[in-house]
Amino acid sequence: MPWVDENIACLRERLWQQHGAPCLGLVPWLEQPTPAKVAAHLDNAALSAVFAPVLTSPFSSLASS
Numbered sequence: 001m002p003w004v005d006e007n008i009a010c011l012r013e014r015l016w017q018q019h020g021a022p023c024l025g026l027v028p029w030l031e032q033p034t035p036a037k038v039a040a041h042l043d044n045a046a047l048s049a050v051f052a053p054v055l056t057s058p059f060s061s062l063a064s065s
Helices: 004-019 035-039 044-055
Strands: none
16 A cells, blocks of 8 residues: 555544554454464553553542453
């Protein structure tokens, strides 16, 4: 696909500007995707920034009730 880097940069910018959300990773086509193979392409810093506040919320214990 032409302009791959530019397309990804545009999507990252739009995610941030419109939703305040970082890109959580770029997963390429995988012939046989598994959770482990997909996880290898995720951005751990972005995932932590998004989910750490939820996991440390005083209400997080209610989700498991």
